[in-house]
Amino acid sequence: MATVVYKVADDVSTDAIYPGRFMATVLPEETPQFAFADDQEFNGQLKANKIPSGSYIVGGRNFGCGSSREQAVSCLKGHELVIVARSFARIFLQNSVNLGLKLVTCPEIEANLGDTLKLDAAELVNISTGRRFAIVPLPQSRQAIIDAGGLIAYTRSRLLREAANRSVEWKTIG
Amino acid sequence: MGMTVAEKILARASGLAFAQPGDVVEPKVDLAMSHENAALVINQFNEIYQGTELTPRIWDASKVAVIFDHRVPAESPKTATNQKKVREFVAAHALAKFHDIRGDVGGICHQVLPEYGYVRPGMVVVGTDSHTTSHGALGAFAFGIGATEMASVWALGVAVNVEVPATIKINVRGRFSRCVGPKDLILYLIGQLTAQGANFKVLEFQGETIEQMFTSGRLVLCNMSVEAGATAGIVPADEETARYLSEEAGVTDSLDLVQPDPDAGYEREVEINVSALSPQIACPHTVDNVKPVEQVVGRPVHQIVIGSCTNGRLDDLAMAARIVKGRKIASGTRLLVFPASGKVYRQALAKGYVGALMQAGAVVMNSGCGPCLGVHEGALGDGEIALSTTNRNFKGRMGNPNSEIYLCSPAVAAASALTGRITDPRDESL
Ligand code: SF4
Numbered sequence: 001m002a003t004v005v006y007k008v009a010d011d012v013s014t015d016a017i018y019p020g021r022f023m024a025t026v027l028p029e030e031t032p033q034f035a036f037a038d039d040q041e042f043n044g045q046l047k048a049n050k051i052p053s054g055s056y057i058v059g060g061r062n063f064g065c066g067s068s069r070e071q072a073v074s075c076l077k078g079h080e081l082v083i084v085a086r087s088f089a090r091i092f093l094q095n096s097v098n099l100g101l102k103l104v105t106c107p108e109i110e111a112n113l114g115d116t117l118k119l120d121a122a123e124l125v126n127i128s129t130g131r132r133f134a135i136v137p138l139p140q141s142r143q144a145i146i147d148a149g150g151l152i153a154y155t156r157s158r159l160l161r162e163a164a165n166r167s168v169e170w171k172t173i174g
Numbered sequence: 175m176g177m178t179v180a181e182k183i184l185a186r187a188s189g190l191a192f193a194q195p196g197d198v199v200e201p202k203v204d205l206a207m208s209h210e211n212a213a214l215v216i217n218q219f220n221e222i223y224q225g226t227e228l229t230p231r232i233w234d235a236s237k238v239a240v241i242f243d244h245r246v247p248a249e250s251p252k253t254a255t256n257q258k259k260v261r262e263f264v265a266a267h268a269l270a271k272f273h274d275i276r277g278d279v280g281g282i283c284h285q286v287l288p289e290y291g292y293v294r295p296g297m298v299v300v301g302t303d304s305h306t307t308s309h310g311a312l313g314a315f316a317f318g319i320g321a322t323e324m325a326s327v328w329a330l331g332v333a334v335n336v337e338v339p340a341t342i343k344i345n346v347r348g349r350f351s352r353c354v355g356p357k358d359l360i361l362y363l364i365g366q367l368t369a370q371g372a373n374f375k376v377l378e379f380q381g382e383t384i385e386q387m388f389t390s391g392r393l394v395l396c397n398m399s400v401e402a403g404a405t406a407g408i409v410p411a412d413e414e415t416a417r418y419l420s421e422e423a424g425v426t427d428s429l430d431l432v433q434p435d436p437d438a439g440y441e442r443e444v445e446i447n448v449s450a451l452s453p454q455i456a457c458p459h460t461v462d463n464v465k466p467v468e469q470v471v472g473r474p475v476h477q478i479v480i481g482s483c484t485n486g487r488l489d490d491l492a493m494a495a496r497i498v499k500g501r502k503i504a505s506g507t508r509l510l511v512f513p514a515s516g517k518v519y520r521q522a523l524a525k526g527y528v529g530a531l532m533q534a535g536a537v538v539m540n541s542g543c544g545p546c547l548g549v550h551e552g553a554l555g556d557g558e559i560a561l562s563t564t565n566r567n568f569k570g571r572m573g574n575p576n577s578e579i580y581l582c583s584p585a586v587a588a589a590s591a592l593t594g595r596i597t598d599p600r601d602e603s604l
Contacts, residue, residue: 011370027217066304067547068319095320159329
């Protein structure tokens, strides 16, 4: 259970989540300070560590549209926020899977600032209003990356497996 | 059932005879492009090898392109240091397709890749930039990815877990009237589809208008396909593609002009007739807030930008130069021009476009992304309004959340520069 700490409309772009003028900053340790930088109030709360990890941002449709900048994901991941939206833009969704930012696709979601949400396997419950909303699971094809703990770990294990296979072949031939 | 262009390309690249929407495939990558964000890709790439005894190795150094364009020349020590780090990596790994900050071979990534013949029909192209969709103009399947995914491509040479997207066919007929063109068509289409209408889909452009369109115009369509959420935009490769690659990019090898099957399955079809289309304007603050110019004429503008990977090509500069030649830009308005590449800049100089624009009062800057993403040059003041040939008008996109951005074609931009207000370029009194 956690609280909705921020609510946004449809078509929130990665320029809004992480403005372009901070794009020279790339390290995941440094990007969180610029999350929603153009909203001084919310950004100020994040920077002052007033937002507990696990808190929800609730968005509308097409959350994360626009640029492929990965900072828009790493800055939210740094605060361990959970993003609930009616739908997500493709690149943002893939980047979130790759970096381990938790997304919940919930096409009917209705929640206000301050509401308490509870995430179950197949639905999201708005405890404050008593309403329950179905969630759409992430595409099955993304599961292998999530299970591996992100794309870095996934790719690393594939490389190690390939290397092990090569050395087996080499021994067989040798 | 037959296959669309995207399905054919993904099937071939994944070693399959057939692919259909929803299939999960693992295509081999033919070209992997990054810009300054290669700095982040390098971090993630090294991270992959952390704790293993393997040596970091790029799967194929001839297939990796790195082009500096977003902040050139560097606007800050931080950017300059990132660029330096990328240069060192490029040298250490002998990456073949590197375009540094130069007047001869430099430029915006989405102009440089076609210009140097790096993109061919049938290729799978990935880029750490959402407008990588541009390269579908040459009949490739090209899509944007994040930096971590690129690091994985550098290591494995494949894009993992790609779901074959469904294709929407855009059938375009009719002839553009004077001062109306590809930018107006794509703005109109985005207005119809909405900003998320093509999310996770491919747009395949067909019809007589597309067949007669030059590659420069097709690049505009595919570039902005992502603004409707599309994974990729594609124009099936044809004689014009072959002409562009041989005449303008010096490509001599034989090409595989991948066409859709006659019985290919489309999720839906959209019909557009451009004959009666007006110049189109995307109004603040979303790209799908599109209106015909008639509805916004007269709106005062402070800064006009002509350039970017959308409309900074030679024909765009020619159109702008023709309109402003021998006249003056209105006082109270500034016109900034960013040619899309060093090559475009030199051609525009030779043809007199740069001179005509400067004589009229334009500032012609070095090629690169410039004010398009609001980090470098051409920032807006509080309350100012920009009119731009770029592709995004999100709040704060040009560096200031307290400003507004309208998007338009080069013809509208140039005509408006003369009056200081949004102006219909078809106006005979101009
Ligand atoms: S010109 Fe603008 S949209 Fe194009 S690559 Fe550069 S920043 Fe991106």
